[in-house]
Amino acid sequence: MNRITKLFQEKPNNVLNIYFTAGFPNLNDTTTVLEALQESGADIAEIGMPYSDPVADGETIQQSNQVALDNGMSLKVLFQQLQGIRAKVSIPIILMGYINPVVQFGIENFCKKCQEVGVDGLILPDLPMDEYYEEYKPIFEQYGLLNIFLITPQTTEARIRRIDEISDGFIYMVSSASVTGGTSGITDTMETYFNRVNAMNLRNPRLIGFGIKDNVTFTKASQYAAGAIIGSQFIRVLQDSTETTLHNNIVEYVKSVKG
């Protein structure tokens, strides 16, 4: 069974998904970060595939993408680093990134590599839903990859239902209309939106992302969904770490979020 599916069967609440950019802060930190995430009790590791033009991302993640590219990160390098990772890390791994580098790598080749190293799911925010359904879905399924879609407060009910119908794993519920890295916390308007989506009785669990950064926001988000996703704040933790403090800083931060 896919590790993401299994996770939500075993743990329907307080799921913590942590995003980090591959190749940041240093090219070869990927394994260290993954091991520290597992050790500290993160439930899902979401690895960002860096891109030169990440339009849905705010400044923090943009900069981490640029640093990673300058460090020499590429899909080829990332797959080399993930070779053998399943001997050490058993939590679900998701690759997140923009469609262009994936298309240049070759969709089938990319999916094959994902399966080889043990990736469980993909988040490709600029892959159109119809194109996924018509062209990509059979290939993703062949290689055991779940495709995770985003929804926002502006996504219509009909579109949420369609996403729920054609995808598995979980739905990434973006908390507000914004790029990543917002700091507004969870507002009343967001609560109304979370409750509205909860009342839809969807098949897929939801994780809330954008604006989650600490125990307070994580706990609050978990009241309205199966858990939450942290990205920009974790990138800041990585940014403030040196080679010697990286592991401990990650463990300390993730534990503080879980409380």
Added chain:
Amino acid sequence: MTTLEQSLYSVDKKGYYGKFGGAYIPEMLYPNVEELQINYLDIIYQPEFQAEYHALLKDYVGRPTPLFYANRLSEKYQTNVYLKREDLCHTGAHKVNNTIGQILLAKKLGKQKIVAETGAGQHGVATATVCALMGLDCIVYMGEIDIKRQAPNVARMKMLGAEVRPATSGSKTLKDATNEAMRHWINNPVDTHYIIGSVVGPHPYPDMVARFQAIISEEIRWQLLEKTGNENPDYVIACVGGGSNAAGAFYHYLDEPSVQLIAAEAGGHGVNSGMSAATTFLGKTGVLHGSKSILMQTEDGQVIEPHSISAGLDYPGIGPMHAHLWDSGRAKFFAITDEESLTAGFELSKLEGIIPAIESAHALAVLPYLKASANETVVINLSGRGDKDLDTYMKYL
């Protein structure tokens, strides 16, 4: 405004030109883009919209722009060269044709704020202008490098009441200004309309912008008929960065195979110099700014930072319609170097008393390669005037 519903070269229902186009956007932009997809044709073909659009083009922009027979240039190249004088549009370039259309559309959609990107500053000025005209708030993103090399246009935008925000990420030019404008739209989805300045972006932008710019070839047709008795020239030449002036100049000739369509891309220091923006020579199929097109990119699919002396052509992609014209062989593409464009700019200034924008000078620089004959007719779209480029020109005086 006539349309091309049946053309081989018009957009299909899914937003594709052949294999190029589409709407590759994050979910956060989906409702806004969908709203446009559903409504844009209905709105822009309403009789009252058309009346208002054409009245503004006439009385505010100064259309029709002249089609000028360039006597001395024709003599030099032993052919018949007509210049479509988009440089005489209010604000100094063709860009205003599109911003007039889009600001009227934004008002119909009930938007109160406008965001735009700009390269050379011409689209930023054209957007700031129509925002002043209509009383809407205006934010323009511009690459930090472009802000420095196009200072007069920055001053104009500010004087017109727009806020100019520097794009400091990536190459700090047009591509990054476009990223920032998209991010701004993601953060302000309800009250803001994004006026894209070229035939790029997710569907329906390429088609919508092409329709607003199609006035250029609509006029060329009747003007040329008046002057020569034939509405079809042998060649139409236009420069292509994203490609909005070319889309407008080509539009009504797409289905006239006797008319050769020629696109001048920015070759920079030369196609193989590593300092170029000649997308069709250096790019391959890829996705940027919401559509699938030809894109300059590394083997790993990272977008390459292009180079051109002209800020308006300094873009690593081209609009999906142009990608299709290139792929199908309907249009022929030339890569014009910085130096060739400067030479052509000085030549037009001295032979005809017209200082062209460096962007437009790229189109003029095709003439020596064209080898058109004495009985042929060449229309060059003179998309903008050169006032903004005086600093650059003066370095070579």
